[in-house]
Amino acid sequence: MSMTQQAEPAVTRPPAPGPRATDGRTAQRPLVLRLLARPEVGVFLGAVAVFVFFLIAAPAVRQGSSMATVLYQSSTIGIMALPVALLMIGGEFDLSSGVAVVSSALTASMLSYQLSMNIWVGVVVALLVSLAIGAFNGWMVVRTGLPSFLVTLGTFLILQGVNLAVTKMITGNVATDDISNMDGFDQARALFASSFDIGGVQVKITVFYWLVFAALATWILLRTKYGNWIFAVGGNKDSARAVGVPVKFTKITLFMGVGLGAWFIGMHQLFSFNTVQSGEGVGQELIYIAAAVIGGCLLTGGYGSAIGPVFGAFMFGMVNQGIVYAGWNPDWFKAFLGVMLLGAVLINLWVSRTATRR
Numbered sequence: 463m464s465m466t467q468q469a470e471p472a473v474t475r476p477p478a479p480g481p482r483a484t485d486g487r488t489a490q491r492p493l494v495l496r497l498l499a500r501p502e503v504g505v506f507l508g509a510v511a512v513f514v515f516f517l518i519a520a521p522a523v524r525q526g527s528s529m530a531t532v533l534y535q536s537s538t539i540g541i542m543a544l545p546v547a548l549l550m551i552g553g554e555f556d557l558s559s560g561v562a563v564v565s566s567a568l569t570a571s572m573l574s575y576q577l578s579m580n581i582w583v584g585v586v587v588a589l590l591v592s593l594a595i596g597a598f599n600g601w602m603v604v605r606t607g608l609p610s611f612l613v614t615l616g617t618f619l620i621l622q623g624v625n626l627a628v629t630k631m632i633t634g635n636v637a638t639d640d641i642s643n644m645d646g647f648d649q650a651r652a653l654f655a656s657s658f659d660i661g662g663v664q665v666k667i668t669v670f671y672w673l674v675f676a677a678l679a680t681w682i683l684l685r686t687k688y689g690n691w692i693f694a695v696g697g698n699k700d701s702a703r704a705v706g707v708p709v710k711f712t713k714i715t716l717f718m719g720v721g722l723g724a725w726f727i728g729m730h731q732l733f734s735f736n737t738v739q740s741g742e743g744v745g746q747e748l749i750y751i752a753a754a755v756i757g758g759c760l761l762t763g764g765y766g767s768a769i770g771p772v773f774g775a776f777m778f779g780m781v782n783q784g785i786v787y788a789g790w791n792p793d794w795f796k797a798f799l800g801v802m803l804l805g806a807v808l809i810n811l812w813v814s815r816t817a818t819r820r
Contacts, residue, residue, distance in 0.1 A: 502770035505757050508805070509773040509780070516784035523787050526663040533665070536779030537672035539753055542727055542746075543771040544679045545719040547754035551683070552716045553696035553763030554603060554610040558595070558617040559720050560746030565621050566592045566728030567738040568629060571638040581646035589725050595621070596721025600714030622744060629740035642736040654726070655733040668730055672772070679768035692716065696763030752803050753778055777802060 516523050523529065542559060549556055556562075566588045574584030595617065602613045626636065633639060641647060657664040683689040691712045694702035703709045732738055755761065756777060757770030781798045785791075 500767070502758055502767045502773060505770050505773040505777070508756070508802075509777050512777050512780050512784075516780055516788065520784050520788035523784055526661065528783070528787060530663050530665050530669075532776075532779045532783045533669045534779075535782050536776045537666065537668040538727060538730070539749055539778050540672045540772055540775030541668065541675055542720075542723045542750045543753035543757070543775050544675055544768055545716075545723040546750045547757060547759045547766055547768060547771040548679060548683070548692060549716045549720055550751070550754050550759040550761065551696045551763060551766040552692045552713060553699065554713060554716065555614070555751055555761070556596075556599060556717065556720045557611065557614040557747050558599065558621055559724055559750055560743040560748075561618055561621040561625060562592060562595055562721060562724035562743075563728045563731065563746065564625055564738060564740065564743035565595065566725045567732040568625055568638060568740060570729065571641055571732055571738055572629070572632055574644060575639050575641050576632060581641060581644050581650050585650060585729060588728065589722075592721040592725035592728070593718050594721075595724075596718035597714055599720075600717030603717070604710045604713050618747070625740045625743075636740050638738045638740075640736045641732075647733070650729070651733040654729045671726070672775075676768055676772045683768055688712070693764055696765070698764070749778065749799075752799065756802055 523532070542563070546556060546559060569591050570581070570584035570588035572584075573579065573587055574581045599610070599614055599617055602608065603610050606613070629638065630636060654667075656667045658667065658670075659665075683692065691702070691707050694705075694707045695709050695712050699709050753774040754766070754771045755774075757766070757772070757774035759766030759770065778799070781802070782795055785795055785798070
C-alpha cells in the first residue's frame with residue numbers, strides 16, 4: 463500500500479446478542495419487590511389472614527347480617543382513618559380527632575335543641591366549628607413550629623373539658639336531649655345514618671360513604687397536584703418549600719380535612735342515637751392513628767396510601783366483632799389491637815428495607 467493511499471474507516475459491528483449489561487441502577491427490580499414497595503400490600507395480606515381466621519373460628523361471621531355489622535364497625539373507623547392517614551403522610555398527626563367527633567355532635571344537638579331551630583342549622587354550624595378546630599390546629603403547628611403531638615394534645619384536653627362542662631351547664635346532664643322530634647331530623651337521618659336493603663341484609667350507609675371517600679382520597683393522592691404536595695411536605699418540608707410547594711396551606715388544609723371527617727362521623731353518631739354522651743370519644747384518636755399505621759402510613763411522614771387504612775380499618779372491625787361472634791371475652795380486643803399494631807410496624811419496617819434492597 464502506497465504512502466498516499468488513505469486507510470478505510472473501520473466498520474463497527476453490532477455486538478453479538480446476549481444478556482445486556484446493567485450497573486444496578488438501571489436493572490429492573492423483581493415484581494415481588496415492586497409489589498412490596500406498595501404500602502397497602504402488607505395490610506391487605508394481613509386483612510385476608512384475619513378474615514379467614516374468623517371465618518373458621520366464628521361460623522356466625524359467615525352470615526350476611528354479621529358481615530354487614532363488621533363492615534359497619536369498620537366504616538365508622540375507616541372514614542376517620544382516611545383524613546388521619548393523609549395528615550400522617552403529610553408528616554403530622556392529630557390527637558384531638560376522637561373528641562372532635564363528639565364536639566361536632568354536641569354542637570349540632572345543643573344549638574338546634576336549645577334554640578328551637580331546624581336541625582340543619584345545627585349541622586351547618588357544627589361543620590364550621592369542626593373546620594375551625596382543624597384550622598386552629600394547623601395554624602398553630604405551622605405558626606409556632608411546635609410538634610403536632612403537643613399542639614393537638616392541648617386541643618384534645620381543651621375539647622374534652624369543654625364538651626363535658628358546657629353540656630352539663632346547658633342541659634344539666636352529661637348527655638344532650640333527644641332531638642328525634644325536631645324539624646329536619648328525618649332528612650338528616652336519611653343522609654347520615656340510614657340503611658339499605660341488599661339481598662335481605664340491612665347495610666348502613668356509612669359503608670358506601672367509606673368506599674366513596676377512599677376512592678376520592680386515592681384520587682387526590684395519586685392524580686392531583688395537591689397529592690404531590692402532601693407527599694412532598696411529609697418527606698421534607700424544607701425541600702418542598704424550596705421547589706414552590708405551599709407548605710403552610712397544605713398542612714392547614716390537611717388538619718381541616720380531619721375536622722371534616724370528625725364532623726361527618728359526629729353527625730352519623732348524633733342521628734343514629736338521637737343523643738350524645740359528652741364524655742365519649744376519648745381514646746378513639748388512637749384507633750384512627752393505629753388503623754392508618756397498620757395501613758402502611760409511617761409516623762415520619764412522606765409514605766402511605768389511602769387504600770391501606772381501608773384494610774386497616776377492616777381488620778379492626780373484623781377483630782372487634784369476630785371476638786364477639788366467636789364467644790370469646792371481648793376484653794381481649796385491646797390485646798389483639800396491640801398485637802396487630804406491633805405486627806404492622808414490624809412488617810412495614812421489613813417491607814421498606816426489602817423493597818429498597820438492591
